[in-house]
Amino acid sequence: MSQLKVHNSLTRQKEVFEPIVPGYVGMYVCGPTVSGESHLGHARPFITFDIVYRYLLHLGYRVRYVRNITDAGHFEEEGREAEDKISKKAVIEKMEPMELVQKYTNLFHWAMQEFNNLPPSIEPTATGHIVEQIVMIEKIIADGYAYVANGSVYFDVEKYNTDFSAQGKPYGMLSGRVLEDMLETTRELDNQEEKRNKADFALWKNAPPEHIMRWQSPWGEGFPGWHIECSAMSNKYLGSQFDIHGGGMDLQFPHHECEIAQSTVCNHVTPARYWLHNNMITINGRKMGKSYNNVIKLSELFTGSHPLLEQAYHPMTIRFFILQTHYRSTLDFGNEALKAAEKGLKRLWEAYEALQKFDASGNNATGDAELDAKVRKLVEQFEEFMQDDFNTAKVLANMFELVPVINGIKDKHIADHALSAETLRYLQTQMKAFVEDIFGLKGENANNSDKLNGVMQLLINIRKEAKVKKDYMTSDKIRNELLALGIHLKDEKGGEMSYTLD
RNA sequence: GGUCCUGUGGCCGAGUGGCUAGGCAGAGCUCUGCAAAAGCUUCUACAGCGGUUCGAAUCCGCUCGGGACCUCCA
Structure with a gap:
């Protein structure tokens, strides 16, 4: 098999993936800020990196997947006033900050489960790692790359850039920014006067009296700067250097850039070797985000309760929708x-289920060598496409080319033995591996009860009998009334029937 | 203004120097008691203008359009 190649934002090119320790992968992905409910835009990185995680597992790696929960208060700039998101909401909703954080953490976990995302190996919280963050900040100060001002601590970007450029690690290496250019920006921001330099960023912020979330530190009561938590936690759980750091492209600058600077000062090494960034979900060509006022929350998406939605969309439809695109687009x-995705997934899933029921224990004759070879090739390419920077879109395209073959066998348009038993088994195994284990798709009928299946079987039997007797009144009544309930009965070739739920 | 990305058929999207993914929608046909499903066939493409090349939608340049980020929003 070819080697896994990933697009590394650090080098801006595809590189062969080689873990630091053979057989093991450490992966850190920036998680949610639990000051509100996640929206569709948030879903993309978590699904994208769930696929990466699953694929690495498929390749046989032992993966430690760390995804943080940002539950410490950060500042949100709204209009002219900077306020703490979590503490502000907490007052409005009359909740304890941690109560609010718990509520949205639970909602987030619920959404991840709906998407069938595997839980990460470790899900550390920012509030649970205040000590580690303080220790890290102290080290940065001791090394002379940060300074204290009025109870806050700022990272000295210019000094860092000067010293580390010499080692080929200038500030801006990830996002392609040049510090000198950035210093020329004229944009005015609040609370800049404490900083020696515009480009400096906060490691620790002094907490104003109204700030609810606050911790004692060597510099007074305050709270950690936004970037430091990821550096502290990735370092703690994955070591000074690890394999993959993931997140949305919008995090590349400044967040990941700052992480690199902080960690490099402390550990003298670039924290992650491969930086993977997924692209945004847009709506009418615009990034979905709070500042654009165009967010669709996940709960709204699943229930259809948003003015932009014409209907509810199942979490699997969303997952499939995301898989149909390459993650960097x-x-x-x-x-x-979305409707196209819904229908496409249904078609794929039904063929997939039919395929798994085929009996592959038959003889090994190949009835149609050409078709057999074509199927083999299409299946072999699943892995080839995934090895090329996780190209799920191409894998799905191949799967859809296999659908008519599967349906053809099922409906007897294609002879039973057109494919050799070996090829059929290969098809079944690989489809299972990719559809379920790697893509994490699951059937919507999976949790139908035995009782429902029993009742349906009864109705199907009655309808079959009616059809034999040419009693179409009865057979149509069963089909039409079930349809009104949202259950589609389908006559299969050979007199069999199956059903699907809306 | 700076840095970077992008412009593919009705919609969503792969991809690439010549063999022109895939899904959905549309059209026709087959199967079917009827329908649905399924199968087969099929129509619309690579923003515009130049250049490189035997050949470009794919490389280069320009123009036009869209987007992301630009330090305390995560």
């Missing part, structure tokens, strides 16, 4: 596109 949301 933008993905434009739209009802038409």
Whole structure:
């Protein structure tokens, strides 16, 4: 098999993936800020890196997947006033900050489960690692790359850039920014006067009296700067250097850039070797985000309760929708596109289920060598495409080319023995591995009860009998009334029937 | 203004120097008691203008359009 190649944002090119320790992978992905409910835009990185995680597991790696929960208060700049998101909401909703954080953490976990994302190996919280963050900040100060001002601590970007450029690690190496250019920006921001330099960023912020979330530190009561938590936690659980750091492209600058600077000062090494960034979900060509006022929350998506939605969309539809695009491309949301995904997934899933029921224990004759070879090739390419920077879109395209073959065998348009038993088994195994284990798709009928199946079987039997007697009144009544309930009965070739739920 | 990305058919999207993914929608046909499903066939493409090349949608340049980020929003 070819080697796994990933697009590394650090080098801006595809590189062969080689873990630091053979057989093991350490992966850190920036998690949610639990000051509110996640929206569709947030879903993309978590699904994207769930696929990466699952694929690495498929390749046989032992993966430690760390995804943080940001539950410490950060500042949100709204209008002219900077306020703490979590503490502000907490007052409005009359909740304890940690109560609010718990509520949204639970909601986040619920959404991840709906998407069938595997839980990460470790899900550390920022509030649970205040000590580690303080220790790290102290080290940065001791090394002379940070300074204290009025109870806050700032990272000295210019000094860092000067010293580390010499080692080929200038500030801006990840996002392609040049510090000198950035210093020329004229944009005015609040609370800049404490900083020696515009480009400096906060490691620790002095907490104003109204700030609810606060911790004692060597510099007074305050709270950690936004970037330091990821550096502290990735270092703690994955070591000074680890394999993969993931997140959305919008995090590349400044967040990941600052992480690199902080960690490099402390550990003298670039924290992650491969930086993977997924692109945004857009809506009408615009990034979905709070500041654009165009967010669709996940709960709204699943229930259809948002003015932009023409219907509810199942979490698996969203997952499939995301998989149909390469993770580094933008993905434009739209009802038409979501509906297309819904139908496409249904078609794929039904063929997949039919395939798994085929009996592959038959003889080994190959009835149609050409078709057999074509199927083999399409299946072999699953891995080839994934090895090439996780190209799920191409894998799905191949799967859809296999659908008519599967349906053809099922409906007897294609002879039973057109494919050799070996090829059929290969097809079944690989489809299972990719559809379920790697893509994490699951059937919507999976949790139908035995009782429902029993009742349906009864109705199917009655309908079959009616059809034999040419009693179409009865057979149509069963089919039509079930349809009104959202259950589709389908006559299969050979007199069998199956059903699907809306 | 700076840095970077992007412009593919009705919609969503792969991809690439010549063999022109895939899904959904549309059209026709087959199967079917009817329908649905399924199968087969099929129509619309690579923003515009130049250049490189035997050949470009794919490389280069320009123009136009869209987007992300630009330090305390995570």
